[in-house]
Amino acid sequence: MIALFGTVLTEIMKAGGGFFGGGACAGRRIRVMACVLPVLLSVGQVHGAAPEKLHSRVPFDQPAQPLDKALLDFTLQTDIQIISKTSDLGGMKSRSLRGRFKPLEALVQILRGSGLKFAVAGQNTIVVGRNVHLLSSQNPEAEPSEKSGKELSEEDKGGDPKALLEEVIVTALKRVQNLQDVPVHMQVLDKDQLTQSNLNRMEDLVVLLPTVTFTQRRGYDQSNYRIRGVGTQILGAGVEPGVATFIDGVVMARGGAALNDLPDVERVEILNGPQGTLFGKNASAGSLNIITKSPNRQNAEASFSTRATSDEEYGVKFSFSGPLGATLAYRFSGSFSDWDGNVKNIITGNDVNGVTAKSLRGKLQWSARENVDVLLSADYSRQNTECCARITREDRLGLYIDPAIAGDARPGGGTADILGVPIGPMADRIAHNRDPFVISTNYGASLTANMDLGTHTLTSISAYRVWEALNSWDNDLLPINFHRQQRSERSADWATQEFRLASPTDGYFDYLLGLYFYKTATDALEYADRKYVNIDLDQIIFVQSKIENENLAFFGHVNYHPTEKLKLFGGFRVLYDQITGTARRGGRDLAPDGRVLMDHSTPEVHNSKSEIALVMKTGLQYDFTDSLNGYVTYGRGYKGRGFGVEFGFDPQRFVESEPIDAERSTSLEAGLKATYFDRRLKLVVTAYHTRIEGLQLGLRDLRGIANLLGSVPETSVRGAEIGLVGRVTHGLTLSGGIAYNNARFDDFTNGLCYLGQTEAEKCFSGAQDLSGHVLENAPRWKGVLSLRYAREIGGLGAYGYLQASYRRQSAVFLSDDADPGSIQDAYGIMDLSLGLYAEDERYHFSLFVKNLFDQKYVAGVSANSADGGGVIIHTVPRDFKRYIGMAVNVNF
CATH class of the missing domain: 2.40.170.20 (TonB-dependent receptor, beta-barrel domain)
Structure with a gap:
C-alpha cells in the first residue's frame, strides 16, 4: 500500500457504526479495498457525494515521475489520502502536473493513460486501482453509506452504480475542467449514456439534446445540425457548416464528413451558441466536440458489440x-x-x-x-x-x-x-x-x-x-x-x-x-x-x-x-x-x-x-x-x-x-x-x-x-x-x-x-x-x-x-x-x-x-x-x- 497512514487505516476500521454501517472492516487489513468503495468511478468521472475538500483549488507543480511518487505528492499537497495496491501501479509513470486544480481534476491528469480508476471513499480518502467497484448489497455489514455516516435506506440498497451522479470532466475550453466550472451552457454524453440509449449514428444524438435539431436533405452532404435553431442550410459546396464538428481536436471541414456511425467514443461535448474564440470561424452556431477512446498504457483489453433490429x-x-x-x-x-x-x-x-x-x-x-x-x-x-x-x-x-x-x-x-x-x-x-x-x-x-x-x-x-x-x-x-x-x-x-x-x-x-x-x-x-x-x-x-x-x-x-x-x-x-x-x-x-x-x-x-x-x-x-x-x-x-x-x-x-x-x-x-x-x-x-x-x-x-x-x-x-x-x-x-x-x-x-x-x-x-x-x-x-x-x-x-x-x-x-x-x-x-x-x-x-x-x-x-x-x-x-x-x- 502507499499513503496507507495509520490514522487513516484506524479511522476506516473503526467506522463500524458510522460510515461503513457496521464493524465489518475492523481488524481486516486484507479487506480494506473492499471496505472503502461506496462509488464506482472511471478515470475522470466521480460518482456520488464528494467531500467539500474536493472543490477547493490547490496549486500543483509535479514533474513526470513514478506513479507511486506522484500519488504520494498528491496526498501531501491536498491532505487527501490515496489507497492503492503497489502491484496495480506496476512501475508506471505519471504525467506532469503544473497549475491550480481541484483535486479530482489533478488526479485525472496524473492517471491519464494508466487504465486505473479511482473512487472517493469517505471524507479524506480516495482509492486507486485497476478494478474499483461497488460492494454487493448481499453483504449488508460491508455496505458503504453515501450519507456521511447514516444508514442506507432500503430504497437505496442494491442500486445501480452507473446511475450515481458524477463529476464530469471535460476539455471544452482546451483545459481539463469540471463541467460545473465551465462558463458556457454545454451538454456531455459519455459512452455509458450512448450505450444505454442505444444510439448508433451521429445524427441520433439529437434524441438526447434539447437544443439540437437535425435536418435531412437529399444526401448526407446537404444534411445539417442546428443548435438553438441556427445552422447553415446550403446545398452548394461553397459554404462551410455553421455548426462545427471536431473529432479528437480536428475539424470536419464539410458537414457530411461527420455523419457516420459513432466512432470509438469516450464522450461527446455539445457547446451551445457561438464558440469562435477557441473553435474557429465555422463554429458560429455552436460545436460538437467528439473525443474517442485513448490507448490503454497499462493493461491489454478488448471489446466487442453487436446490434440487430426488427x-x-x-x-x-x-x-x-x-x-x-x-x-x-x-x-x-x-x-x-x-x-x-x-x-x-x-x-x-x-x-x-x-x-x-x-x-x-x-x-x-x-x-x-x-x-x-x-x-x-x-x-x-x-x-x-x-x-x-x-x-x-x-x-x-x-x-x-x-x-x-x-x-x-x-x-x-x-x-x-x-x-x-x-x-x-x-x-x-x-x-x-x-x-x-x-x-x-x-x-x-x-x-x-x-x-x-x-x-x-x-x-x-x-x-x-x-x-x-x-x-x-x-x-x-x-x-x-x-x-x-x-x-x-x-x-x-x-x-x-x-x-x-x-x-x-x-x-x-x-x-x-x-x-x-x-x-x-x-x-x-x-x-x-x-x-x-x-x-x-x-x-x-x-x-x-x-x-x-x-x-x-x-x-x-x-x-x-x-x-x-x-x-x-x-x-x-x-x-x-x-x-x-x-x-x-x-x-x-x-x-x-x-x-x-x-x-x-x-x-x-x-x-x-x-x-x-x-x-x-x-x-x-x-x-x-x-x-x-x-x-x-x-x-x-x-x-x-x-x-x-x-x-x-x-x-x-x-x-x-x-x-x-x-x-x-x-x-x-x-x-x-x-x-x-x-x-x-x-x-x-x-x-x-x-x-x-x-x-x-x-x-x-x-x-x-x-x-x-x-x-x-x-x-x-x-x-x-x-x-x-x-x-x-x-x-x-x-x-x-x-x-x-x-x-x-x-x-x-x-x-x-x-x-x-x-x-x-x-x-x-x-x-x-x-x-x-x-x-x-x-x-x-x-x-x-x-x-x-x-x-x-x-x-x-x-x-x-x-x-x-x-x-x-x-x-x-x-x-x-x-x-x-x-x-x-x-x-x-x-x-x-x-x-x-x-x-x-x-x-x-x-x-x-x-x-x-x-x-x-x-x-x-x-x-x-x-x-x-x-x-x-x-x-x-x-x-x-x-x-x-x-x-x-x-x-x-
Whole structure:
C-alpha cells in the first residue's frame, strides 16, 4: 500500500457504526479495498457525494515521475489520502502536473493513460486501482453509506452504480475542467449514456439534446445540425457548416464528413451558441466536440458489440488496446453496419433510405520522454447509402405530365395518377425508376504532441483529411425516365495545424495562447441529363467549381482570479480569412429535331476575397457557494464568406456579388449551475440573446429552377434552457432538459416565395417579406427526459435496468420560405430499453424499442419545381416507424 497512514487505516476500521454501517472492516487489513468503495468511478468521472475538500483549488507543480511518487505528492499537497495496491501501479509513470486544480481534476491528469480508476471513499480518502467497484448489497455489514455516516435506506440498497451522479470532466475550453466550472451552457454524453440509449449514428444524438435539431436533405452532404435553431442550410459546396464538428481536436471541414456511425467514443461535448474564440470561424452556431477512446498504457483489453433490429439492421463494433512496451501503447477499433431502410420503392422493389457503413480507426501513443507525449491517429470510413429517399407529399401545381416526351407509353395525367402510390404528409413509399444513393469516403491522420516546457504545456495538433461523396437521385420523382442522370460529386481535402501554449493555473492569472492554420480545397460537379415533364426538349447542364479557403488565426483565453470566488475571463481570435473560387457552367438544350435551343456554356470565372476579423468573448463567473455558481458572457462571432455554385450558378453574380458577406453575430448569455440535496440533483439554467447580421441561407428560385445563395440582413435568437440530472433513489435516476427558443428573421424583406404562392398570399415578383418569420427547424419548445431504474440481481454482481426516454418538440417549419406545406406538427417520441450488465463492465445486454407509440414525423421538407412536376417532398428519419432491437457488448 502507499499513503496507507495509520490514522487513516484506524479511522476506516473503526467506522463500524458510522460510515461503513457496521464493524465489518475492523481488524481486516486484507479487506480494506473492499471496505472503502461506496462509488464506482472511471478515470475522470466521480460518482456520488464528494467531500467539500474536493472543490477547493490547490496549486500543483509535479514533474513526470513514478506513479507511486506522484500519488504520494498528491496526498501531501491536498491532505487527501490515496489507497492503492503497489502491484496495480506496476512501475508506471505519471504525467506532469503544473497549475491550480481541484483535486479530482489533478488526479485525472496524473492517471491519464494508466487504465486505473479511482473512487472517493469517505471524507479524506480516495482509492486507486485497476478494478474499483461497488460492494454487493448481499453483504449488508460491508455496505458503504453515501450519507456521511447514516444508514442506507432500503430504497437505496442494491442500486445501480452507473446511475450515481458524477463529476464530469471535460476539455471544452482546451483545459481539463469540471463541467460545473465551465462558463458556457454545454451538454456531455459519455459512452455509458450512448450505450444505454442505444444510439448508433451521429445524427441520433439529437434524441438526447434539447437544443439540437437535425435536418435531412437529399444526401448526407446537404444534411445539417442546428443548435438553438441556427445552422447553415446550403446545398452548394461553397459554404462551410455553421455548426462545427471536431473529432479528437480536428475539424470536419464539410458537414457530411461527420455523419457516420459513432466512432470509438469516450464522450461527446455539445457547446451551445457561438464558440469562435477557441473553435474557429465555422463554429458560429455552436460545436460538437467528439473525443474517442485513448490507448490503454497499462493493461491489454478488448471489446466487442453487436446490434440487430426488427427492420433488418445489423452491426458489429470491436476494439483492441494495450501496451507495446514501457513507453508505447496502441488502440485499434472498427465497425460494420447494414440497414435496408424504411422506404419502399415500388418500381425497383427495393427498400431504400438505408446505409451500409464500415470504419477503421487506429491510435499509437508514445511517451517519448518524461515531458513529451505523442499520439498518432488514423482512420478510414466508407458509406454506401440509399439516402435520402425524397417522398412526394403534395402535388402543389397540379401539372399535366406527358410520359410520351420520355418515350413512355402510359397515359398522361397528374402526379398522383402517374406515381401509383399514396401521397400525403406522412407518405412513406416512392415510385422512382431508379434508387437514390450516396457513396462517401472519409479518411485522414493526425499527430498530437504534448510537451511540458517548465511550468507551461505546449500542444501541437497536425492533421490532414480527405472526404469524397458521390450523390445520385431521380429528380423527376416519377417511374418515368425524364431524368436520365442527375448527380453531385464532391471531393474535399484539408490540412490543419494548431499550436497551444497553456500556462499554469496556480495564481491569480492564467492564460492559453495559440496559433491556427487551416487550408481546404473542395472540387464539385453538379450534373443533370434530363427532360422536363411537360416540355419536349433534352437538357444537359452542369456546374464545375473549385473553392479554396485559407485561414490563419491567433487566439487566446485569459482568466483572472481577484478572489477565490470571482473569476474574470476573456477570449479572442484575430483571423485572416481568404476564400477563392473558380467555376464554369456547361451544357445545352436540344429540340426534338436536334437543334440547339440554348447553350449553357460560360467561360471559367475566378474570384477571391480576403479579410481580417476579430472574434471575442468576455465575462465573469462567481461562486456563490460550493454548490452554486453563475456566469455572464458577452461575445462577437464570425463565419466566413461563401460562393454559390449550384445549378443556379451565374458568372456575373459570382464575380460581382460574391462571395457573400460573412456572418457576424453578437451574443449575451447568463447562466446558473447548482447542485442540491446532498449532490443528488444537478441543475443548469441558461438565458441567451444572439443577433446575427448576414445569416447565410440557401434559397430555391422556383422561376429559374435554381438553388441560390443568399443572406438575411438581421436575425435574432433568444431563449432559455434548463438541464438537470437527478438521483431520486440510489437505483432511480433522471436526466433531461427543456429549451425555449425564439429564432426569427428580424429583417428579411426579399425572401423568395414558396412554390405556388400568389399575390393574394403576399408574393410579388417572386419575392415576399419574411421579416418576423421563424427559422427552419427551430422549435419554440423542445424537451427530453430519461428515467432509469436499476437493481442488483441475486448478489451476482449483475444489474438489471429499465430505461424510458421521451422527447417532445413543438411544431416547426421545415423550410425557410414560410411554406405552410412544410409544417411539421408537434410530436413526442418514447423509447424503452430493458437490460442487464455486469458491475465490472464485462458485459452489457439490452432489448430496446424505438418510437414505442409509432409516432410519425418527417425530417425535412422542400419543393421540387417544374422539372419534377411542381411538388412538395419530404424525407423521413430512422425512427419514422417503430422498431425493436437487441444489443450485446462484451469487454475482455
